[in-house]
Amino acid sequence: MKFLEYLESRIYDIIYYILFLFLIIFILAAAGTKGFYIFLFSAISAGAFLLFLFFSFRKAEKESEKIRTLADSIEEAYYISEVLPKPRRLQDQAMYYALQKACLAMNNRLSAQEQDHQEYQEYIETFAHEIKIPISALSLTFDNENNFALKKETDRISQLVEQMLYYARSENPEKDSFIRETFLDEIVHNVILKYRRYLMEHNVKLDIDINNVIIYTDIKWLTFILSQIIQNSIKYFDKSEKILSVQTLVRPSSVTLIMEDNGCGIPAADLPRIFEKGFTGSDRSRANATGMGLYLARKLALRLGLDLTAESAEGEYTRILLHFPKGTVHRFE
Template sequence: MSFFTFLEEKAAEMLFQMLFLAMVIFLLVFYGVDKIFIVLLAVFFIGIQGIFQGYLYRKAIRAARSVIDLADSSEESYYISEILPKPKEIQNKAYYYALKKACKSMNDKIGKITEEKQEYQEYIESFAHEIKIPIGALSLTFDNAKNYTLKKETDKMFQLVEQMLYYARSEDTEKDYFVKPLNLEDVVHNVLLKFRHAFMEKKTVVDVRDIGHVIYTDEKWLTFILSQVMQNAIKYFNKQENRLTIFSQAKETQLRLVIEDNGCGIKSSDLPRVFEKGFTGSDRKKNNATGMGLYLSKKLCDRLGLEMKVASVENEYTRVTLIFPKGTMHRLSESAVHTGING
């Protein structure tokens, strides 16, 4: 707010003061007071009034700035009425009262929505857990009967239900994950084993090398992330000889796990959007595509402190890189291993 805008708001008050000054000048002239004295008095009055209004303007600006800073620094702005200083002016008290009423109404509504969301999430999790049991039993039955066509369909059902479960939990990962040392090779091979029939059906050559490292993360979440990446690779294989290559690159501060397929690849214009919710690409085949796999994987990686990158050349390859940071726990582990070997 400019100073002139501030003065416009004070127009009525200043008009009254000018009328008062005019009346005083009229009386002084009427009683024959020296004109120089009258002029000096008028200049003095106007000067004092200008200084006083300038002081009030700066005070109002400071007060407004403190409120703005308070609002900007608050992560949950709907609680702003609880931390704002209570005003002294009558009109501002009315605004303050209206703001508190509005915030209370909104907070009540947010609380109700949060409670309903929590109940719905618990129902979805319960349903997913219950439905996975009969689907798993069907898959095992078809596996024993060597009916791989029906097993493939039940496995798809299982994967979709699992994706739904992890989506429901993705906002509260801190309540559901447990970080511990893992053998990366074991985790990768367990995931590959899950998709062995799909790899055989697609006549896929799987090349795994240099992944004998210990990492620190949650096993369930990492298994889910790797499953989503491999599902995508299988889904978009389109060569006579399909190939999946998995290897790691150990660096001083991080460990990179690279998963590369020689499928149809991703258009360069689509690459910036691969982590968007529901994005399935503009040209890729959309059979069974939900656009949720990479979205969820990236979201979970962010929550677990991992980094996920995707590089691709259309009709050549897609390369997904998971980056595990090496922290104090990793250095201590490596130190212990070296000590044991030397001993």
């Protein structure tokens, strides 16, 4: 089949050859050559031509295959023009030229885009830092005035700015992570302190039982992850007796931090989707959700080499599990 296609692509050569053959046959016949010799000549000539066509087909096939493998093996396909063998045929050279042009245009576009993206990211970073100055002034003022209502609004602004900042950073967090030895219980304690006003306001009963585990991680990132989880717990409490428990499960090769609340839970149909970007739940219209919190939490957790999973029964509980594999844990006591 492929050979037929190839023949089709060389149709002019073939027509030319046939016409030429006829011409020779005509001349031979006119010169009085015997029919047998004319036939013999034609058969040999046609056979040789077919053989020639077949071998050039095989060669073309081999070369095409080489180019295809090359194209498939290269990760960033827009560099393909750099590695292709330079063609000798006129038409192929034009194609090659066109491809080079296309790749160059693509590369230029890409680096311009990357540059823009980086500048944008730097702007976001600067913006977040600048806006934290007035936020901080407000926050401190409301603290001093014991104005919890406005303090809460300020906290909300601060949390949203934080989320934006971490979203911008989540593209390449390696740039900003600082792995240090730290105590898991201390990080949890600080996150609880951060949200103490909310927990006290809702009369949340805390049940904290954390083994004395040393972990190696970035404190800031882990704090952000735990903050997202605790914010969700606070947001989705729906019973009069509210319980938030934080426990550790220590296994020989890993530690799991289990954060469980007895809030409204997550419908089974939604559970597999809660870590998706922008997912705000099928029936949670009352909450002002961005759908970014858990998405970012999981993304950052994976970047830190941790895993974040969830279990829930609707109306009963939500349990978020953060797994620290062996490499991130030092010692159990």
